[in-house]
Amino acid sequence: MPGKVFLVDHRGRPVGVDKLFPIDEHTGGLVTVEHSHHEIHEQHAFTTLFTDTSMADTETIILAFKTMSAPKFVHFEASFSTLVGGHFQIWEGATWTTNTGTATAITCRNRAHGVCNSDLLEDKTATPVFTVTHNILANVTGLGTGSATGLLNGGDYAFGVKGKVAGGERGLAEYVLKPNTQYAVVFTADGSLNKGQVVLDWYEHTEGG
Numbered sequence: 001m002p003g004k005v006f007l008v009d010h011r012g013r014p015v016g017v018d019k020l021f022p023i024d025e026h027t028g029g030l031v032t033v034e035h036s037h038h039e040i041h042e043q044h045a046f047t048t049l050f051t052d053t054s055m056a057d058t059e060t061i062i063l064a065f066k067t068m069s070a071p072k073f074v075h076f077e078a079s080f081s082t083l084v085g086g087h088f089q090i091w092e093g094a095t096w097t098t099n100t101g102t103a104t105a106i107t108c109r110n111r112a113h114g115v116c117n118s119d120l121l122e123d124k125t126a127t128p129v130f131t132v133t134h135n136i137l138a139n140v141t142g143l144g145t146g147s148a149t150g151l152l153n154g155g156d157y158a159f160g161v162k163g164k165v166a167g168g169e170r171g172l173a174e175y176v177l178k179p180n181t182q183y184a185v186v187f188t189a190d191g192s193l194n195k196g197q198v199v200l201d202w203y204e205h206t207e208g209g
Contacts, residue, residue, distance in 0.1 A: 045109040045203040046118045050138045055194040061187040062143060063104070063198055064096055065136040066121040070179040074120070076202040077173040082158050084191035088198075090152040090175070094184035097142030099127040103135040109201075119204055136200075143184055157190075 050061050067074050080088045103125055108116030121130035122137045145151075152175055177183060187198050 044116075044205060045201075046106050046116075047109055047199065047201045048104055048106045048136060049197060049199040050104060051195075051197040053195045055189040055196050057189055057192045057194070059189045059194070060139075061196055061198050062096075062101075062139050063136055063185045063200060064094065064101060064122075064138075064140045064143075064183065066123070066130045066182045067177050067179050068119040068121065068132075068204075071207040072119060072204055073179060073207060074177040074202050074204055076175050076177050076200070078185050078201075079173075079199050080156070080158075080187045081197045082187070082189070083195040084189070084193065085158050086187055086189045086191075086194065086196055087158070088156040088188075089186045091145045091184045091186065092150040092152055092178065092181060094182050095142075095144035096137075096140035096182075096184065098123050100124065100142065101137035101140035103133065104138040106134050106136060140184070143186070145184070 048063070050063055052059070052061055055061075078088075078090060080086070101124055103122065106118045106120065108118075110116055117132070117134050119132050120136055121132055122135055123130045124137055125131060125133045125135065185198060185200065187196050189196055
């Protein structure tokens with residue numbers, strides 16, 4: 001008689017059929033959309049933004065947060081737009097002055113099915129401890145990047161092109177962020193009488209889940 005057949009995942013671990021052939025709970029169909037789209041349906045996807053419509057030359061927009069501990073990881077991308085020109089940086093291992101900035105709401109991208117909360121942390125609402133409050137911080141003070149472990153994107157620039165929007169295909173723009181690490185996303189205006197907007201999009205996925 002032939003031996004038993006076991007279903008295994010990419011690490012060789014036994015799994016149920018639903019893991020190898022996932023079904024979208026809301027449509028009942030086999031998941032064939034890209035994974036980031038599926039994460040919206042699963043209530044694991046989030047967004048936030050900050051807009052400044054009156055920026056002087058060298059003025060900044062800063063969005064800051066800390067990632068949660070493993071095994072949950074943040075699959076992250078960021079984009080910006082500017083009226084006159086500007087440059088954009090993502091700092092890993094940044095520091096800032098505790099209890100500064102403005103708590104800025106995180107929005108769950110699935111609006112149809114109950115409560116959906118991000119596990120990113122910030123250090124103002126429950127200072128000095130980093131806490132999950134469903135917010136990140138906008139325009140913290142005392143930003144420090146000298147001891148940061150990396151400038152992830154090397155700096156994206158818009159050279160005086162009105163309405164410039166920087167972003168791209170997710171497979172090229174996404175970062176899987178380090179767990180338990182502080183990040184700062186910084187847009188700097190290059191030119192006076194400027195306007196800027198920074199948009200963050202991400203999903204939070206538990207490894208092996």
